[in-house]
Amino acid sequence: MKLKAALMVTPLLMIGSAVMAGTPGLTGIYHGQHLITMRGCPGACQAGSELVLGKGIQNADWSWNFDExxxxxxxxxLTVGFDYEVxxxxxxxxGDDRLTAGFTDNLDGTYTVYHGFQIYNPNVGNPRxxxxxxxEITEDPDNPNLVVITTVDDEPGGVPDGIPGTQIVGVFPMTVQPDFEGSARLEGSSSGGDGISDxxxxxxxxxxDADNADTDGDGLPDAEELGADPENPLDSDADGVIDALEPGEAAQDPRLVAGAALLDGIxxxxxxxxxxxGTTAEASVGExxxxxxxTSGYMSLATDPDGDSAIPDTTRGDAGLEYxxxxxxxxxxxxxxxxxxxxxxxxxxxxxxxxxRLLLYATQAIDGNERYQVMASDAYQRLDDHTLEIRLYDNGPWDLNPVxxxxxxxxxxVENTLGGHQESSGNGGGIGGAALALLAILAACRRRGAVP
Structure with missing residues (x-):
């Protein structure tokens, strides 16, 4: 990666009480992912008064072109059931042209994106x-191919409110502020020096990363374990986890899977x-x-495929728990x-x-759709601080495949933080009190015609 010639020095910028130390003058095309947090202010926005209305149920892709x-x-x-779009x-x-927003390099390590923002919920008019x-976009000091991207508290009037993001007013019943956090890598870069692109x-x-050319730490470089065609990497035991992620003998044993990273991590x-x-899990089963x-990721399933529900079903389990x-x-x-x-x-x-305090949610087929339900405590056992044993039956209630x-x-x-939680509960939609309040306000304003 190279910087624009006149901007080789990274200055410090004061925004409110925060010291910004981003990298100005970036060039090249970067690809990566972000996770959104949607905050809202029931009244005047100030730090401590905001509500977290929801997060993205998974990381989402973004691409930055600093040349154009x-x-x-x-x-x-979002975890409240709304889809959002930038x-x-x-x-x-x-197509993608509709989703491509322009930005300005502010020459101080920050970049301002001018964009549309829309939440898709037909019950409230899909406001946008x-x-x-x-x-703030900062080049990683240990890897010039990687940039870290965070949202700055930047308000149109120039007075920060102490909350990451920029206030959106007059569209939703309460002021909302989208907060994006993520990273991106230079297109075509190979930080590991092994010819395999980042x-x-x-x-x-x-x-x-350059010092992690052996992701699973088994002494065999990723490039070797990927095989002759990295686009179709080796999975010697055909267990669904490629050799470059499974350390040692696990890569050869179909009764053992290892190296499955949680939460879309690496x-x-x-x-x-x-x-x-980025932490991992492994599983074993007998003959x-x-x-x-x-597969691993965030706890989320498709919303109501028929669209019959007034509030889309996010099928995450019970409200109020952190998965x-x-x-x-x-x-x-x-x-x-x-x-x-x-x-x-x-x-x-x-x-x-x-x-x-341990609850174990599992997927179950209900009326032809997958839903999360809490497993009875006699269906599993916590063996130690890291290990569970789960008992299942082929074509039993937790088997999603009828063959x-x-x-x-x-x-x-998940940790039970709800006190009197019952084993029979489940599929609460994952909508917290703040989000339910927002839904009620949105629905009420829609009936009054207050939401465009």
Missing amino acids: DWVLIRGTT QSIGNQGQ TDTSTTF QLKEQLGLNP PGRQVTGDALS PWRFTGV QYGFIRFDMQASAMISDPVTVRLTFQATLPESS AGVLTFGVAP
Whole structure:
């Protein structure tokens, strides 16, 4: 990467009480991901008065072109059930052109994006507006191919309110402020010096940093374990986890999967502000079963596919809980037909909640749709601070695959912070009190015609 010649020195900028130390004059095209936090102010916006209305249910992609001064920011679904979209001013163009926003390099390490912002909920009129968001973008001192991107508290009147983002007023019943946090890597860069692009490594869940050319730490470089065609990486035991992520013998044993990073993370590297992003989990099962697929990410499922619900079903479990471990899903296949229960041992790198405060959500097919439900405590056992044993049956209540000899299930451990929580509860939609209040206000204003 190179900097524009006249701007080689990174200055410090004071915004409110914060010291900014971004990198001005960036050039090149960068690709990465962000996670959005949507905050709202029921009254005047000031630090401590805001509510977290929701977060993105997963990381979303963005691309920054510092040569042509535009950015493409993909949206996702907020935990309250709304989809959001970042658009061009006026929502012009077709396809990606409609979503491409221009920005200005402020020459102080910050960059202001001029964009549209829309929330999709037909019950409240899909409100949108044109606005701006200012970002501090900083080149990583240890890796010039990586930039860290955070949202700056930047208000049109020039007086910060102590909350990241820029106030959007007069569109929603309460003032809202989108806060984007993420990173991006220079297009075509290979920080590991092994000829494998950073972008491909991140797509594969590998750590692209120069001192992590061996993501799983087994002494074999990622480039070697990817095989001759990195676009189609080796998975020697066909368990759904590529060799470059599975250390040692796990890469050869289909009854053992390892190196599955939680929360859209990369092993050993925290991608977002989630504390457990980048920590890993592994699972083992006995004969005659073997793993055929593993996926992990945020605890979220598709919203109501029929669109019948007035409030979209985010299917995250019960409101008020923090699903800090995310969700991990397994596919398994048996080489022989048996009726005995299947015991899966699941080990987390992170410490699990104490037994008395541990809840385990699992996916269940209800009326043809997947939903989260709390598993009965006699269906699993906490063996130690990191390990669970789960008992399942082929075609039992937690098996999402009706084919005999094939079993698909997904689980999400969580700490019970709700006190008198019952095992039978579940599928509460993951909508907290603040978000429910917002939904009620939006619906009321829609009835009065106050929302455009």
